Amino acid sequence: MVKAVRMQQTGGPEVMEYVDVELGQPGAGEVLVRHKACGLNFIDVYFRTGLYPQPLPAGLGMEGAGIVEAVGPDVTYVRVGDRVAYAGRPCGAYAEARIMPADNLVRLPDSITFETAAAMMLQGLTVQYLFHRTFPLQGGETILFHAAAGGVGLIASQWARAIGVTMIGTVGSDEKAELAKAHGCTHVINYNKENFVQRVREITDGKGVPVVYDSIGKDTFINSLDCLAPLGMMVSFGNASGPVPAFNLSELASRGSLFITRPSLMSYTAKRDDLEQMAAQLFSMVESGKIKIDIHQRYTLSEVAQAHRDLEARKTTGSTILIP
Numbered sequence: 001m002v003k004a005v006r007m008q009q010t011g012g013p014e015v016m017e018y019v020d021v022e023l024g025q026p027g028a029g030e031v032l033v034r035h036k037a038c039g040l041n042f043i044d045v046y047f048r049t050g051l052y053p054q055p056l057p058a059g060l061g062m063e064g065a066g067i068v069e070a071v072g073p074d075v076t077y078v079r080v081g082d083r084v085a086y087a088g089r090p091c092g093a094y095a096e097a098r099i100m101p102a103d104n105l106v107r108l109p110d111s112i113t114f115e116t117a118a119a120m121m122l123q124g125l126t127v128q129y130l131f132h133r134t135f136p137l138q139g140g141e142t143i144l145f146h147a148a149a150g151g152v153g154l155i156a157s158q159w160a161r162a163i164g165v166t167m168i169g170t171v172g173s174d175e176k177a178e179l180a181k182a183h184g185c186t187h188v189i190n191y192n193k194e195n196f197v198q199r200v201r202e203i204t205d206g207k208g209v210p211v212v213y214d215s216i217g218k219d220t221f222i223n224s225l226d227c228l229a230p231l232g233m234m235v236s237f238g239n240a241s242g243p244v245p246a247f248n249l250s251e252l253a254s255r256g257s258l259f260i261t262r263p264s265l266m267s268y269t270a271k272r273d274d275l276e277q278m279a280a281q282l283f284s285m286v287e288s289g290k291i292k293i294d295i296h297q298r299y300t301l302s303e304v305a306q307a308h309r310d311l312e313a314r315k316t317t318g319s320t321i322l323i324p
């Protein structure tokens with residue numbers, strides 16, 4: 001038996017129950033991982049509320065780091081005793097230990113601690129694909145990135161600086177603005193006080209930006225389109241304020257033949273080679289010191305409901321981990 005978080009129904013943070021669950025043995029292609037730390041991500045809120053549906057009852061959590069304790073038949077990527085980490089489906093990372101597919105796991109270099117891994121796998125791999133695959137940045141661009149002081153945001157701020165990209169970041173408070181700036185975000189806009197479309201136009205001498213990375217969704221979507229230069233790319237990768245409402249495609253035409261994509265990490269890591277290359281680049285960014293993973297909040301696993309409340313109330317900055 002291990003302690004794990006389960007939910008019988010979708011809803012508020014109270015639907016997450018901290019319970020004993022039977023683990024069993026790993027089947028073909030599976031491993032048993034004992035977690036040292038688990039990651040907290042905004043996607044966990046979407047699964048908890050039912051915005052992203054999954055069959056119930058269900059586990060939650062998509063990111064963890066720990067040690068392989070048992071392997072099933074036909075497992076080739078990892079062995080018993082390996083230090084590993086992962087980000088992705090199936091949900092169930094909020095647990096002392098779990099059984100999961102081996103092909104989601106990457107082996108951790110000795111230089112990366114379990115806590116750092118649990119704090120960065122999902123958010124760091126996301127920045128990797130957003131900056132290098134969804135809209136490959138060459139260096140020299142000026143980009144707009146929302147929620148620049150969040151978990152994904154602080155990694156993006158540092159990554160942009162490291163590759164010579166000028167990042168305009170938006171944040172919800174002056175304290176968060178300071179934090180994003182200190183992490184390499186060149187221009188920071190407090191969107192609760194300032195009109196970010198106007199500020200982006202000022203900063204770019206009226207030209208607009210070639211790409212907007214928008215994870216806020218409902219509240220920022222249309223204004224984000226207004227920040228783009230003609231032929232620009234709208235990367236809508238999250239919905240912290242709610243899903244983007246239906247819109248007319250001619251909104252893209254009238255703003256200058258814009259492109260739009262709605263990416264998800266799981267599509268970018270679906271091929272094993274891609275996952276390994278992405279993880280290798282993330283690890284090297286951290287090992288070189290170009291990116292420091294800021295764990296600003298730590299909770300025990302049993303305090304997960306409070307962790308969700310704080311994340312949804314916009315009280316957190318940087319990354320958050322849960323300790324089993």
Ligand SMILES: NC(=O)c1ccc[n+]([C@@H]2O[C@H](COP(=O)([O-])OP(=O)(O)OC[C@H]3O[C@@H](n4cnc5c(N)ncnc54)[C@H](OP(=O)(O)O)[C@@H]3O)[C@@H](O)[C@H]2O)c1
Binds near residue numbers: 149242265312316318
């Ligand atoms: N598609 C993908 O592959 C992918 C992968 C990872 C993450 N994401 C998305 O990226 C975003 C950031 O994820 P994260 O885990 O790093 O979270 P986070 O940025 O640490 O937290 C979300 C932030 O969004 C901002 N926000 C704006 N409106 C909000 C609202 N109505 N309610 C709550 N927050 C609001 C808040 O910052 P301010 O106070 O500064 O506004 C808040 O701190 C999420 O939307 C997530 O779903 C997408």
